[in-house]
Amino acid sequence: MYFVVPILIFLTSVFFGFHIAYYLYLWYVSSKPWRLKTKEFFPSVTIIISAHNEEKTIFLKLLNLSKVNYPKEKMEIILVDDGSTDATIQQTLTFSHQYPELNLKIISDGKRRGKAGALNLGLTYSNHDIIIVSDADTFWSPDILKKALPFLSDPSVGAINGRQMLLNPRKTLLTQTEETYLNFTYDIIKLGESKMHSTILFHGLFSAYKKEFLSQFNPENDDSGTALDIVQKGARTIYVPEAKCYELPPATWRGKIKTKLRRASQLVGIYVRVLKLLLKGRLLLPKKIAIPEIFIYLISPTIFVALGFVLGLFFIANLNLLLFATIVFVFLLTLMPKFRLFLVEAIQDYCILLLALFNYILGRRSPVWETLVDSRTLINEELLKNKGLI
Numbered sequence: 001m002y003f004v005v006p007i008l009i010f011l012t013s014v015f016f017g018f019h020i021a022y023y024l025y026l027w028y029v030s031s032k033p034w035r036l037k038t039k040e041f042f043p044s045v046t047i048i049i050s051a052h053n054e055e056k057t058i059f060l061k062l063l064n065l066s067k068v069n070y071p072k073e074k075m076e077i078i079l080v081d082d083g084s085t086d087a088t089i090q091q092t093l094t095f096s097h098q099y100p101e102l103n104l105k106i107i108s109d110g111k112r113r114g115k116a117g118a119l120n121l122g123l124t125y126s127n128h129d130i131i132i133v134s135d136a137d138t139f140w141s142p143d144i145l146k147k148a149l150p151f152l153s154d155p156s157v158g159a160i161n162g163r164q165m166l167l168n169p170r171k172t173l174l175t176q177t178e179e180t181y182l183n184f185t186y187d188i189i190k191l192g193e194s195k196m197h198s199t200i201l202f203h204g205l206f207s208a209y210k211k212e213f214l215s216q217f218n219p220e221n222d223d224s225g226t227a228l229d230i231v232q233k234g235a236r237t238i239y240v241p242e243a244k245c246y247e248l249p250p251a252t253w254r255g256k257i258k259t260k261l262r263r264a265s266q267l268v269g270i271y272v273r274v275l276k277l278l279l280k281g282r283l284l285l286p287k288k289i290a291i292p293e294i295f296i297y298l299i300s301p302t303i304f305v306a307l308g309f310v311l312g313l314f315f316i317a318n319l320n321l322l323l324f325a326t327i328v329f330v331f332l333l334t335l336m337p338k339f340r341l342f343l344v345e346a347i348q349d350y351c352i353l354l355l356a357l358f359n360y361i362l363g364r365r366s367p368v369w370e371t372l373v374d375s376r377t378l379i380n381e382e383l384l385k386n387k388g389l390i
Helices: 004-030 058-066 088-098 115-124 143-152 173-196 222-231 253-281 287-317 319-336 337-361 381-386
Strands: 044-052 075-081 104-109 130-133 157-166 207-210 236-247
Touching: 004 075, 004 173, 004 287, 044 058, 044 115, 058 075, 058 088, 058 381, 075 088, 075 115, 088 104, 143 157, 143 207, 143 236, 157 173, 157 222, 173 236, 173 253, 173 287, 173 337, 207 222, 222 236, 222 253, 253 287, 287 337
Parallel strands: 044 075, 044 130, 075 104, 157 236
Antiparallel strands: 130 207, 157 207
16 A cells, blocks of 8 residues: 555645645735726616526516616616416516516517527517626626626626625525635636636626627527637626625525536536637637636546545555544534535535536536526515615
8 A cells, every 4th residue: 555645645736736826826816906997887788587487586586677776778678488387477577567667578489498598589689789697586786787887898808797696695504605615716716817817607697798799698508608709709708796696595405416517517518618729729718717727627526536535545544544634624624614614515516526527428418407496485575675685
């Protein structure tokens, strides 16, 4: 077993050394000022919402949009019903009759297209040069457009993405671990990449695009795939911390893992595409962003498994060290709750990422986007009022 120690040292150095060095670099970059030329910007906008079986949330979603502090005559809202079999359309019509001041269009032909297909259908009906996308179960802060849109006034910026927030961040261990992940991802990774050039880690809560760079929403990789498409057209895609948007995470671990697996499968596909573009010399995303992300999403999951295997061999051969390490580990977890939350989320995310990578190699498609009924039932008027969202 003499070979275990050098292998363990090598894997530990590569895995932790790379992540720590990259995150420290991004933390440093994220503290730097923006290199953008922004100004007050109040364009007319088209807001597209794709909805599939959202009868429990769609009225509240539209009510939230009606409270956004932005000239209503400059807002066009297009709701694309993606083959709903519930009362989504009826709820939307009810809202439209009660709030006729909103310019709301409903598009429905009964077909199930999936998110990207529904958004592309909505795009064909849009009348404005700024296209904004929002999921049907997410809610915006009232000042989101006034704070976010000025970033699109810079000629180099083609798309922006908002700050994902939780409506119930401290309620359960599930939400606490998710909040820890979001704080780390947004405050360091996405902001640092954006200030360097671009982040392609987009989500569907709030994304705004210049129509000149948006020929279609990427049918394979949704939000992040669309961001990469825009970067490949020569524009920047950035994260705007001031643009706060809220959602409820899945109410069960099963729902959370299912959601994260779909997201991980999308990201694996995206970074395989990034790698191919890089090898062909056609990638416009800076290498100082692309190469670390390729390592994180495509290489580090296998190192993570190898590290766990070698670590197991090491402790089997050194049971006294295993006992000592266990005591120290439990002690740290007890004294450092934030470390405990981060560790739970990190281990879970790497296991999910490894499964997504395995599925990609086997040619399995990513899970289909589905409405998570468990979390929808927890969204109510009182919760949104307490957050000042309606």
